[in-house]
Amino acid sequence: MQKTITIIRTEHRRLAAIINCFVGVLSDMENTNADPDFGLLDQVHEYCRSFLYKFHHPKEDGYLFPALVQARPDLLPVISKLESEHERGVTLLDQLDQALASLKEDPRKNLGLYIQVAKTYRDFEWKHMATEEKEILPQAEKSIPEDVWKELDNVFSDHDDPVFGDKPQGNYENLLSQIVNRAPSPHGLGE
Amino acid sequence: MDLTTILIQLLNSVQYGLLLFLISSGLTLVFGIMGVINLAHGAMYMIGAYLAYAFVEWSGSFSVALLLGIPVMLVVGIIIERFLIDHLYKKDHLFQVLLTFGLILILNDLQSLIWGNDTHGVPIPEVLSGSITLTDTMQYPVYRLTVSAICLVLALGMYWVIQKTRLGMTIRAGASNREMVEALGINVRTLFTIIFAAGVALAGLGGMISAPLSSVYPGMGDSVLIICLVVVVIGGIGSIKGAFWGAMLIGLVSTFGPILIPSLASVMVYLVMAIVLLVKPRGLFA
Amino acid sequence: MENDYIVKAEGLQVYYGASHVLHGVDFSVKKGETVSLMGRNGMGKTTTLRSILGFVPPKEGKVEIFGQDMTGARPFNVIKRHLAYVPEGRGMFHNLSVREHLEMPARAGMDGKRRWTFDRVMETFPRLSERLDNMGSQLSGGEQQMLAIGRALMTNPELLILDEATEGLAPLIREEIWRIIQIIKNDGISTIIVDKNIGPILDMADRNIILVKGNIVFEGTSDQLREDPEILARNIGV
Numbered sequence: 140m141q142k143t144i145t146i147i148r149t150e151h152r153r154l155a156a157i158i159n160c161f162v163g164v165l166s167d168m169e170n171t172n173a174d175p176d177f178g179l180l181d182q183v184h185e186y187c188r189s190f191l192y193k194f195h196h197p198k199e200d201g202y203l204f205p206a207l208v209q210a211r212p213d214l215l216p217v218i219s220k221l222e223s224e225h226e227r228g229v230t231l232l233d234q235l236d237q238a239l240a241s242l243k244e245d246p247r248k249n250l251g252l253y254i255q256v257a258k259t260y261r262d263f264e265w266k267h268m269a270t271e272e273k274e275i276l277p278q279a280e281k282s283i284p285e286d287v288w289k290e291l292d293n294v295f296s297d298h299d300d301p302v303f304g305d306k307p308q309g310n311y312e313n314l315l316s317q318i319v320n321r322a323p324s325p326h327g328l329g330e
Numbered sequence: 331m332d333l334t335t336i337l338i339q340l341l342n343s344v345q346y347g348l349l350l351f352l353i354s355s356g357l358t359l360v361f362g363i364m365g366v367i368n369l370a371h372g373a374m375y376m377i378g379a380y381l382a383y384a385f386v387e388w389s390g391s392f393s394v395a396l397l398l399g400i401p402v403m404l405v406v407g408i409i410i411e412r413f414l415i416d417h418l419y420k421k422d423h424l425f426q427v428l429l430t431f432g433l434i435l436i437l438n439d440l441q442s443l444i445w446g447n448d449t450h451g452v453p454i455p456e457v458l459s460g461s462i463t464l465t466d467t468m469q470y471p472v473y474r475l476t477v478s479a480i481c482l483v484l485a486l487g488m489y490w491v492i493q494k495t496r497l498g499m500t501i502r503a504g505a506s507n508r509e510m511v512e513a514l515g516i517n518v519r520t521l522f523t524i525i526f527a528a529g530v531a532l533a534g535l536g537g538m539i540s541a542p543l544s545s546v547y548p549g550m551g552d553s554v555l556i557i558c559l560v561v562v563v564i565g566g567i568g569s570i571k572g573a574f575w576g577a578m579l580i581g582l583v584s585t586f587g588p589i590l591i592p593s594l595a596s597v598m599v600y601l602v603m604a605i606v607l608l609v610k611p612r613g614l615f616a
Numbered sequence: 617m618e619n620d621y622i623v624k625a626e627g628l629q630v631y632y633g634a635s636h637v638l639h640g641v642d643f644s645v646k647k648g649e650t651v652s653l654m655g656r657n658g659m660g661k662t663t664t665l666r667s668i669l670g671f672v673p674p675k676e677g678k679v680e681i682f683g684q685d686m687t688g689a690r691p692f693n694v695i696k697r698h699l700a701y702v703p704e705g706r707g708m709f710h711n712l713s714v715r716e717h718l719e720m721p722a723r724a725g726m727d728g729k730r731r732w733t734f735d736r737v738m739e740t741f742p743r744l745s746e747r748l749d750n751m752g753s754q755l756s757g758g759e760q761q762m763l764a765i766g767r768a769l770m771t772n773p774e775l776l777i778l779d780e781a782t783e784g785l786a787p788l789i790r791e792e793i794w795r796i797i798q799i800i801k802n803d804g805i806s807t808i809i810v811d812k813n814i815g816p817i818l819d820m821a822d823r824n825i826i827l828v829k830g831n832i833v834f835e836g837t838s839d840q841l842r843e844d845p846e847i848l849a850r851n852i853g854v
Contacts, residue, residue, distance in 0.1 A: 141839060145819050152815070156787035163786070312795055319792045320743045324756040326786050328743040499720040503709040506752075510707035513669070514721040515696030515771060 140288040144276060146295050147203070150195045151268045153315060157186055158261050160318070163326040165254045175246050179321050180239055182314060187260075188232050190311050196225050197302060199271070202291055203279065210282040217274060224267045231260045334468045339585050345474050347581025348481035353536040353554060354561040354573045355488060356529020362568015363505040364522050366418050367426045370410070370433040372555025374530045378403055378537025379546045380441060383450050392455040392542075399538050400531055407530030411523045419522075438549060447548050452541040477539050484532070485574065492570060501525060505568055557584075560599055564606045566613025575614060620646045621683065622699075622775045622806055623668060628677035630660075630667045630830075637663050638674070638830045645775060650807045652817045654852055655827035661810050662704060662779055664827065669701060669777075670694045698726045700773035704780040704810075706764040708752035715748040717767050725772030731803065732769040740796060741766050758789040765796065776800060777808045794820070814854050818842065826851050 161183045168175055204218045238256040241249040283291075298305045323329045357371045381402060385395035414433065418426045454473045461469040492498035504511050504521055512518045537550075544550070561580050565572025580599055587598035594601065606614065623645045630638035638660050645651050653661045666672045668679050673688035680686065681697045695701060709717060718737060724730050738745040741762045747755065755763060761781060768776055778797070782790040794816045801807060801820070811817050818824065818838035826834040828851050834841075841848055848854045 141842070148815060149819065152787075153791050156791045160786060160788040315788075316742075316792060316795065319788045322788065324758060327788055328756070328758045328762065328792075496720055499712060499716045502711050502716075503720060506709040506711050507707055509671070510703070510709065512690075512692045513671075513695060513701045513703060513707060514767070515692050515699075515723075516721065517690075517692045519690075 140280060140283070140285070140292065142292040143198075143203070143288065143295050144280065147198065147276065148272070150190075150198075151272065154187070154190065154195070154264065155268065157183060157315065157318060158264060160322050160326040162254075162257055162261050164322055165250075165257055167323065167326075169250060169254060175242060175250070176321070176323075177239075177243055179318065180242075182318050182321070184232070184236060184239060186311070186314050186318060187235075190314070191225075191228065194302070194307055194311060198295060200225060202294060203275075206283050206287050206291065207275065207279050210284065210287070211278060214275075214278060217270070221267065221270060221275070224263075228263065228267070231256075231263055235260055334465070337464070337468060338470060339589065341470055341474070341478075343581040343585035344578070345478040345481075345581075346585060347578040348478050348485065349536055349540055350557060350561055350580060351574050351577035352481045352484055353533045354558040354565075354577055355485075355570055356526075356532045357558050358562045358565065358568055358570065358573045359501075359525055360415075360529050361562065363501060363508075363525060364415075364419065366415055367423055367430065368415065368526075369427060369430040369555060370437060371529070371533055371558060372551035372553075373434050373437040374403070374406070374533035374551070375537040375554045376441060376549075376551030377406065377437065378534030379452075379541040379550060380445055380537075381534065382538040382541040383452050383546045384445070386452055392452075396535075396538060400535060403531040403534030404527050406534070407527030408523055410530065411526040415522075415526060416519075434551070434555075438551070442548055449545055449547040451545050454542040473542060477543070480539060481536075484535075488570065497524075557599065560603050562613075564603055564613055566610075566616035569613065569615040572613055572615035621680065622647055623808075624678075624680040624683075625664075625668050626678050628664070628667055628674045628679070630663055630672055630674045630677075632663075632672070636830070638667065640677070641827075641830070641832055643668065643825065643832075645806055645808055647774070648804065648806055649822045650801055650809065650820050652821035652824045653808060653810045653827065654814070654817070654824060654848075656852060659827045660830040661827055663830070665701070665777060665779060665808070665810070668694070669699070698772075698774040699777065700768035700771050700775070701777045702764045702768050702779065702781055704783065706760045708755070708760050708763070710751060710753035712752055713749050714744055714752070714755070714763055717752060717763055718744075718770050721767060722770040723772065726774055730772055732772050734770070737766040737769060740769075740799065758785050761785060761789070761793065765793070769800070773805060775806045775808065779810045780812070781809075782811055782813060790816075814848065814852070 161180075164176075164179070167173070200222055204222065208215055208218055235253075235256050238249070238253040242253045294300065295303050297303065301307070319327045321327060321329050353371075353375055356374075357368065360366055360368050360371075378399060381399040382392075382395050385398050386392055389395065389398075410433075414429065418429060454471075458473045458476050460472050462472055462475070464470050490498075492501060500511060500516060500521060504518060504525075508518055511521070557580060561573055561576040563576075564579065565574070565576030579602065583598050583602050588595035591598070610616070621644055623643065625641070625643040628638050628641040628643070629636070630641075641660070641664055643651075643653075643664055653664065655661050663672060667674050670679075670686070670689050670691040670693070678685065678687050679689075679694075681694055681699070684697070686694050686697070712720065718734055722730075722734070725732075743759060744762055744766060747759060752760070752763070765776075765778070765781065781797075782793050785793070790813065797807065797809070797820065807820075809817060809820065818841060821838055824834070824836060824838060824841055825832055826847070833851055834847055
């Protein structure tokens with residue numbers, strides 16, 4: 140059980156840190172009139188989209204949520220809401236991508252809009268992750284049977300798994316590392 | 331003052347400045363890195379001069395005197411550091427001043443006991459005793475040029491060690507954060523002994539090579555100490571670069587000052603120090 | 617069994633002047649272990665580290681490093697036995713460049729090998745490779761922390777001690793530090809970690825020690841702490 144919970148929590152924390160850094164960098168950009176680092180913004184978009192939808196959400200949608208619904212049918216409404224929020228997140232990311240495209244065309248004019256969309260996305264993910272942490276994970280710890288947990292732990296710690304294993308894990312860690320090395324101080328290690 | 335005189339005095343001031351740098355470098359390093367004021371530093375210069383006198387008397391050769399004198403100065407430095415300076419690291423500056431002042435008195439008395447109170451000369455080595463012709467009206471003593479050359483080579487050597495070697499990095503790090511150097515598994519005590527002994531050896535060497543120029547007499551360390559303190563304060567405590575430029579400045583002022591403004595001759599150096607401190611209270615390169 | 621211990625400290629009684637700050641503290645780290653040291657500010661975490669390392673010799677008690685009695689030994693003597701200390705505040709040298717920070721203390725590890733080389737540190741901390749000629753004082757807080765960790769790794773230690781390595785740093789930089797600590801652990805280096813962020817620390821630690829007013833009030837696994845949140849709440853207020 141602990142393996143899976145630790146993995147989910149760590150991934151939430153890392154995503155929160157990325158988004159935190161992202162919004163912080165944008166606010167600084169607004170205040171100082173600095174030129175946007177498009178490469179960095181591309182990387183953040185890439186992290187959010189592929190990390191969430193190819194690595195993190197599949198754990199929840201594909202394994203954790205079904206196991207919890209089985210053990211606790213009463214939680215179906217909450218879980219359905221979370222699953223639909225996962226889909227809503229894709230839409231928001233699309234909007235964010237569009238706003239970034241506009242930003243690239245005219246940074247002065249479109250920075251304000253981009254920041255707004257970014258903050259909306261942040262608030263959305265914050266609320267979503269808070270629900271998962273406060274309402275879902277504790278219930279899962281309580282209610283999912285041990286043998287099911289064992290299965291989940293095995294899937295998520297399988298080094299060779301093409302979706303969850305070491306290779307994709309390494310890719311996302313590399314991307315996170317690139318982002319933190321590039322993001323300007325104090326949000327990251329960069330200039 | 332004609333051009334020839336100016337040139338000669340310029341060479342003199344450079345030679346004096348370089349010599350001062352050689353002697354002061356040890357003082358500023360010890361003060362800057364180890365936090366210890368060692369007033370007996372001038373006495374090290376004196377010991378070097380008397381050793382040159384004694385060894386030249388005994389062996390007839392200046393080179394032998396240097397070959398023997400330098401290791402002796404290193405040993406003297408190690409002994410003083412281990413038995414005396416070791417106790418001063420955690421103490422306040424007043425305690426350090428009192429103890430090292432007492433050391434001056436002891437060393438001066440020892441010198442008097444061993445070598446008496448007469449002034450002695452040390453002959454310039456034969457091979458360096460001539461003059462070279464710089465212009466058709468100007469001759470300059472080879473020995474003075476040699477002294478400048480030795481000091482310059484040592485200065486460059488010191489620069490290379492401090493800037494380009496691991497020992498130098500460790501020394502500089504020690505000046506910045508002594509505890510962290512220890513926290514990296516490096517024996518800071520041994521480092522201090524090395525720094526102190528090197529400073530003593532340099533001051534002693536300064537005494538040895540200037541003995542033929544300024545003769546050897548009781549209390550010769552005391553006036554050198556004062557000038558070295560001025561150099562160190564002007565340059566900024568702990569800064570080798572500061573000691574260099576401070577020494578060159580004092581060399582210039584001491585040589586040309588008395589010629590240009592004879593009435594201020596004896597206080598010129600201190601006036602310059604006061605002016606520098608007014609503009610840069612912590613020294614030129616603090 | 618005895619040979620498994622890197623650090624074995626027993627019954628440490630430590631005083632700051634007349635103030636009795638550690639009361640019979642036992643502290644040990646085995647090869648391959650990650651031990652966390654937890655407690656509110658001023659409860660004795662840094663003092664425990666510093667008394668083991670020799671900066672504050674204990675009045676009573678024993679400190680063994682790799683089975684050798686090093687009680688009250690000088691810090692350099694303790695640390696050169698393949699320990700590395702990244703202190704709170706990072707211990708930068710304002711007058712050394714990034715490159716010099718890394719070159720100065722570099723040495724081979726206990727097995728005579730240099731698993732952590734300059735190049736490997738550059739790979740792990742890419743930002744440092746862009747700042748090699750900058751002085752320690754010119755770096756940002758996050759860069760300084762990376763340099764402090766990289767510098768410690770250049771000594772190829774068996775045990776790395778991290779005292780508040782993420783303090784005052786942005787969340788993403790913290791994540792990167794924890795990611796790097798995991799790499800260090802995977803490399804076989806044992807660690808002692810002091811950090812206020814309980815979650816990540818519980819995830820990484822094999823054993824957790826909680827100090828309250830210089831006394832050990834808990835020593836156990838992360839699972840034990842998760843199962844009974846009261847322990848942390850009562851002693852650390854988390």
